[in-house]
Amino acid sequence: MSVDQLRYVLHPDVEQVPMGSPGEVLVARRGSRVPPQLLSGDAMALIASFREPATLVDAVLAYSRSAGVDPMATLDEAFGVLVALTRSDVLVVADAASSDALQARHQVDDAVGPARLTEPVRVLTDSEVWRAALPGGRRAVVKVVADEGHGDGLVARELAALERVSGLVAPRLVWAERTPAGGTLVLEEVDGDPADLTALAADDAGRDRLAARVVEAYTHLHALGVLHGDVHPGNVLVGADGHVALIDFGLAVVDDDLAPRTAGGEYLDPQAADALLRDERSQPLDAAAEQYSVAVLVFTLLAGAPPLDLECERTQALRRIATGRPRPFVALGATPRPAVERVLRRALAVDPSRRYRSMRTFRDALTRALDVPAVPLPPEPDLTALLVGLDTDGATWAHADVDRAAHVAWLLERVATLTGDALAHDLALLWSTRCGHAAPPTPQPGTPVARAHRALATHARTGGPAALRRARAVAGRMGVPSPDEPVDVLAGGWAGALLRLECAHPAAAAQPGARGA
């Protein structure tokens, strides 16, 4: 049967999420590893024709008839989308096994080796993860791999790695069984969070400890002759006691054996990204490549965002990985840490020969750098006393017109946002309502406020301290507000006070009147 005779159907596991833009829908297949795809309203109308089995030709004709458009034009525009949807199994051949709804291979209370399943964690087409209980009440995780193409290799590599690291930097392997399509592993459960989520709930000192423990875990792993091959925060679990455990060794390299490389993601090293850009085979994973990935993870834990901005289309993202320099912490709203940032820049060098010799030397350098105190940010001006004067019993409330009210509302909104102050929040709400949510005008180019904000933007982008000094100098020259000075966020003492506050938060600074601030 040729392709034009095949009847396709929308898979029953396809889930649709409407997006912000009218008509746009995010489409994904439950249980699939393929990322969700964003479809236009027109594309959604076309694939709705596949709710019942239909050939591609019939669906295009039916859609074109109902939309009153030329079928050839529809085919031209939709061909790429239809191919992508068949490749990602959103559209599947009707009556084929692949069109069946996803069914878990196990169910609650099934016995798997010594474990009894208690709760599904993740059910994918090629694997399952379950929570389970072991005799005596200990908790376990059961991992089932059933992938005809790759499962055997994944489980073989995972078992080889666990033979070295089980119970050390990885959860203890309790039981395993091989099958031709993979197998089943029972591991002791790590009752913890992925490293990035742990960092979110930690304070500065906690994040430092976490970063040190993650690098220590990888140092230990490499010392045992194992490369993880799949570094990302979801594979680095942190227990309530701070213990770090690495999981998922299906791509691990043990004693220089070969293993497939991950196909992308922000933890990819520059050489692998370059190979993907050239459509070439990646070099085998080595310690320097893994050092890069671990450095991306550590950077993300400490700064709250990854070193490169990869929110762009894939080719551009790969290019940035292959050539990019990490962003300064200050650009991400984190406290500048010159010593730590220097160490991470080296571990993140595009040229692997410029990275640290080993994970151990990276760890030693990072440990020393974490002991160096952070650069203190400029102190935040205390605006509390000034805010009280902007309450409804003050002269400003009595005499302000709408334009003045817009200046006051802007000032208060910025103070509320940057400091979290509850009084500023309520007063901002009050003044903003009073002026009908109007914004003050943006500063004229060349004025002190505009120049200071340009300098702040430069500082946030480059981390260069000179730009911050320039912005602070401008703020200093603008003076401090006097009680009878009308609130103006473009010039004068009030603008100076606000600018000093913005200087303490350069990554979040917003020029007066800026939309979306």
Add this chain to the structure above:
Amino acid sequence: MPVETDGRLARLTARAVGRAAALSAYAGPEALAAFCYRAGATAAHPRTDARWARVLVDRATRSHRTALAAYRRSRTEHWDGWTAHDADPAVLVHKVYVSPTTPAVPVALERVVAVATFLGVPSWKVGADTAGLHRADKVVLYLPSAQRADAVAQALADELADLPAQGVLFSGQVGASGIVSRGQDHDGQSWRAMVCRAVALALADARAADQSATSQRVAADALSSLAADLDVVTWYPGARVAA
């Protein structure tokens, strides 16, 4: 139930009513009600990770998995909720608000879950996004009777007494700090939404009656017009609320 007549929440609410009275010269009842309802929150820093709130909620519940098995968990965009399998939501109208400052949320959440599961609170919800954990009423517990709600509120007030309070305006303070307070839904309407709307309408009426009146006069007139139906000093629920 001992009621804090000169408590922190009573003072903060009086101040919010005064501000809304001043605003009544510029805005209508809808905007006034929105101001009253949102007063007492804080703004989220723009760099806050969107996953932060859910992480805190998940961590707070982790050590109570066994007790939480008796609850059905619901997740919406803004709230995570737990309701006992045998609870009847229709009768759960007596509310206990918990309002720590945002930095104190991680510690407070752990303790709230411990108290709620220990006392068998039939239902509660927690703000599960960044905005939700910056609003004043970050955690709301639901009980079937005023007596039980008072007992739970007192237990929570004792348990959370050492934590800094943000405080839920237009609710009745329980304990010394204002971290715990009470409300009561009527006819399917949320307590605070209902009270804030009543206050806004009264303020608009008072302003309309005398455009040149001072804010203090407008506030006083509005509150006295509500006093028959609401406790306009402590905002403690119990008095009948006009439809």
